[in-house]
Amino acid sequence: MTSIVVPKEYGYRKQAGLGYPKAYADSSDMSAADADRKKKMYLFNCAKRAEDNYHENHASVMAAMLISGVQYPLTTTGLSVVWMAGRLVYALGYTRTDKSKGEGRLAGSFFWFAQLGLFGLTAWTGIKMVL
Template identity: 35%
Template structure:
């Protein structure tokens, strides 16, 4: 049996914990943010999205736009949820060895996610292209994953 591995958690890991906590508030912001779009579109719970048929059958251009923007807001929220767990795992693991860098990358990831969501629901952008304003956050997430992999590799080879 291999000897136990001791992990010293640096004091700066607190920044990682604060960044992770901030992402929890960001998740809540996303959830609350969908509500006004839902109300404007007139889409009742538990319906998750306006269907293509529902949008096509709507003659009123303002209502059509409201349905479209509701779908964009909902998709931005789902995209956040799809990425939040991998982000948190990567942040927590990468932060063991690179706490300040991981925290800075995590905070910038959060900024990117806000830009993604707000850009996705811009009335002046079609086909959700506004989301590209914050799409760069994915690069930070991949960077965190790489840092987490490095931490894992270092543990195995220690």
């Protein structure tokens, strides 16, 4: 069994002081906050965008993994591991405090190559099944 330990300092929403159901810290929240809280709200927004970007890609990549894994299980596994590592680096980079405007996320952009590879492999698997 695997367990995940979340550190006590984790929780961008709590640190930013934003309650549910608020999805993002908007301009009215930012204008009413002091400098320290603005930075925490900014980091919350970055973490939320990284999560939303993940969800935008997740369903199509999972479908590609299922389809391409039928014919090419090892290649699919390799591309999937690269994709997951890229998404992790992307999310961690997005919330880096030493980079402005979320530029840290660019370090994880290599996930796109794995994602395109999975889509190509899925298309090739479909072509081979039809022919």
